[in-house]
Amino acid sequence: MPHCIVEYSAPLAQQIAIDNLVEQVHRGAIESELFEPASIKSRAYSAEHYCVGEAKAASFIHISFKIMPGRSSEQKLHLMQCVDRLIAPLCASVSSITMEVLDIEREHYFKRLND
Template sequence: MPHLVLEYSGNARERFDPAALFAELHTELAAAGGFRVQDFKSRAVRMDHYFIGDGTREQSFVNLDVRTFGGKSPEARAAISQAALAVVSRAFAETLRETACDVSVQITELDRPSFSRTRSEDQDSRVPA
């Protein structure tokens, strides 16, 4: 935890390197939110099927959903959101200049009791014969 899900419209101008963008986000958000860099799980999804507004002009979007467990103060959530917005806005600067673009960041708080997972280190390392 946290999970970062970056969705962006297929008309984004940038051909960015997701690994480089996520490396920067992990560093910035670890500092802003007290996360451990090794705990981030991130993915980027290009959306080729979308419709924005009335469709009469070229519009685009970039949205980063930061999914984490609840418990952070409103000030901490705001700091995380603003740090992420700065990084993502720089990464999509060309799209912001050339299209009617909305870049947004949201913090989604997960309910800890309803979250389940298993990890490799939790698995029995013995393989049945």
């Protein structure tokens, strides 16, 4: 844990190296020191169909962090700030960048590790 999920408007892949964006999100989660590095999972998905405000050429990045409960509001803010610091240089041309931290209910989470 956590799961770092990056959603982005598909045309951004022509402007930003998405693999680098994912690496910086992952690195930000590591640098937050809130998680064991080996437990962090990061990935990205493009949105082919989307709307952002009223601008036809607008773009977005939305990052969700799904984590186990127990972190304070200050720790969650720290996580988002660590990630924002690393992705900001990559995202100067992005119209909207948003993030959220979501607590997963332990009772509704399953994990199996295969060696």
